Structures are given as C-alpha cells and as structure tokens.
Amino acid sequence: MDQFCLDTPHEGFVDITAKVREIVRRSHIGQGICQVFIPHTTAGVTVNENADPDVVADMLAVLDRMVPNLPYRHREGNSPAHVKSSLVGCSISLPVVDDDLLLGTWQGIYFCEFDGPRRRNVWVQVMGS
Amino acid sequence: MDQFCLDTPHEGFVDITAKVREIVRRSHIGQGICQVFIPHTTAGVTVNENADPDVVADMLAVLDRMVPNLPYRHREGNSPAHVKSSLVGCSISLPVVDDDLLLGTWQGIYFCEFDGPRRRNVWVQVMGS
Amino acid sequence: MDQFCLDTPHEGFVDITAKVREIVRRSHIGQGICQVFIPHTTAGVTVNENADPDVVADMLAVLDRMVPNLPYRHREGNSPAHVKSSLVGCSISLPVVDDDLLLGTWQGIYFCEFDGPRRRNVWVQVMGS
Numbered sequence A, B, C: 001m002d003q004f005c006l007d008t009p010h011e012g013f014v015d016i017t018a019k020v021r022e023i024v025r026r027s028h029i030g031q032g033i034c035q036v037f038i039p040h041t042t043a044g045v046t047v048n049e050n051a052d053p054d055v056v057a058d059m060l061a062v063l064d065r066m067v068p069n070l071p072y073r074h075r076e077g078n079s080p081a082h083v084k085s086s087l088v089g090c091s092i093s094l095p096v097v098d099d100d101l102l103l104g105t106w107q108g109i110y111f112c113e114f115d116g117p118r119r120r121n122v123w124v125q126v127m128g129s
Helices: A017-027 A054-066 A079-088 B017-027 B054-066 B079-088 C017-027 C054-066 C079-088
Strands: A002-007 A012-015 A032-037 A043-049 A091-097 A107-113 A119-128 B002-007 B012-015 B032-037 B043-049 B091-097 B107-113 B119-128 C002-007 C012-015 C032-037 C043-049 C091-097 C107-113 C119-128
Touching (some): A017 A032, A017 A107, A032 B119, A043 A054, A043 B079, A054 B079, A079 B079, A079 C079, A091 B091, A091 C091, A119 C032, B002 B017, B017 B119, B043 B079, B091 C032, C017 C119, C054 C079, C079 C107
Antiparallel strands (some): A032 A119, B043 B107, C032 C091
C-alpha cells in the first residue's frame, strides 16, 4: 500500500488526481483497480467535475444545507463533518487499464475536508486483475 | 475491462443488472469482485430494490427535495445533478461467486441518470481472488 | 466468500469491525482489499467514528431529517429506508495490510439498519494483491 499526506483547508475539496495517478503508474499493474481510502472520520473521497471549481463549491453549499448545525449529541461540535463523511464515503475504487488510472473526461478525484484545517493521510492500494 | 452504452431518460434509474451479469459470466473468474464504474459526473450507480419501480421513483423525489434548485455558482444549470452523482457515487463493487454475480434477493444494479437524456457509458471490471 | 448474520434493532448502527477483522485475519492474504457487502435494500454499511456512540445517533437523526415521512408511492411504508440504503451504500472496500484490516485510529465499520428489527446477512470477500 502507498500513501501520501496533504494539508487541508477549513472545509473544501482538494484535487488529488495527479498524486493518485502517479502511484498507479509507478505500480505497473497493467489492468485492475485502484482503491483510494481515507483513514479519517470527518473527511471523505469523491469523484466529480475537474474543470469548473464552482461545482465543488456548490456541493459544499448543498451539503451544509442538508446537514446544518442542529443540537447534536456529540460534544465535539463536528457532528455535521462526521455525517458528511458517511454521505460521500471514505473509500472509492477506480479502474486501472494499461498501467494507468482510467477516468471519464470530466472526472477528478477529490479529498473532501469537512473539519479542517488538518494534516490528512490518503491510502492508495493498486491491485492487478 | 468491458463496457457498454445505454441511452438514458431525462432523469431516472435504469436497471443494468442483466448487462453486468452477462459480463461477469463471460469472464469466468470463479470468485472475486466486479467493479461497476460510471465515467460521468452527472450520473451514478447504486444497488436497490428490483421489484417495485415505485422505490426508485421515491428515491428520485427525495433526492430532488434534498438537492433543490438554488442559486448555484456553476453556470451550466446542472449543479444538482453533480451533487446527486457524489451522493450515490460513481463506483460500486459487487461480489462474484461461482462465475456469477451474487446479489441479495431484492437487489438490482441501477444506472442513475441525473442530467439526461444522453448516451452514457458503463465500465465493468471483473477481478478474481 | 465468508458471511455472518446479525440481529438488528428497529433502526441503528451495529459495529461489525471485530467480525470483519476476524475474517480478514483468518484469510491470510497478506496485502489486498476486503469487500463488505450488504445483500439487503433497506440497510447499508459505512465507516465512521468508533469511540463516541453519539456520533452514530446524530447520523441517524440527520438521515431522518433528510429523508422524512412523505407521501411515497411505494406501498410498503419503508421508502425512507430504501433511500437511506442508497445514500450510505451497501458495499465498501477496505485495505488489508500484513494479514490484517487496516483502518484509521477512530474508524469502525457499521452495519446500518434502517428497517428492522431483522436477521441480516453480511458478506465479506478478501482479495490479495
């Protein structure tokens, strides 16, 4: 398994496509899958539009609307971040073809920070078929 | 990796179980996993009830309620479709046992169109264990 | 593929980390991925905070707020449970390193029951890389 670190903003989506792609290329597995796993409970990973940064801004705004500040039981004050983490998910599997990550034209991989700023880890596992 | 195309409605869930199953059977991998990946940013894939079509109709209605038309920043007018894509996800892994896809009794695989009608692609990767 | 059963409450998150870990250890695959798959359409699986049980209570409360009782078309009365199942997902892939499940410090694996109480199944597939 490979991993890398990133420093995140208070709340935001960080494009990690290039870092994941580099690990996939280095692994030379030909064909298979690449698993991106986030070992944190107030962050996540998703694939979405890589061109217009307004898309991820809109996504954060809708998530805030869906998971607002309510009188939560968890005392640390970051319950919305935990919920958002489970909504987008902490694990995603991506196709590997010809020693490279294969994504759709408009797709990028985003680390989703819901409770930053922090130093975060991303775990990447590449498996051949 | 295998793939197939489908023509989608304006918004709706299209059952792709039979097409995915056919690819799994043809691959003869015995036991492993089957990854279904949607290379689009305004569509997704999910597993849900295969019997009563009202279930997926209800799901679309709730998603519309959760992600309504708001003054979004993204100018193409399809921000809700991008958000729904990340909520249901663009990638799912399914079990393969005895050269066949193994699902629960009431489960079907659905392509989720949030910004159609379009011609869409589905990528399927089958990996033996 | 391995599997185990559990008896669930009316609605709630059941920690299945220990059971999944036991299957991973028994499989001796060294390095790879572990797929947890829920063969039901009114339940799901997620990874989240393993320390404070208030986190999962908050999550259930927010999901209820996001997917309330509305005049649904599906007549069985459990449409919200179907929608929640697709929101959290029925399948998750987890990293395996050194013959063991590798999770973040605060992460646990939860079976998400949205329409219990029932006897439910969990399918676990471990694949070496």
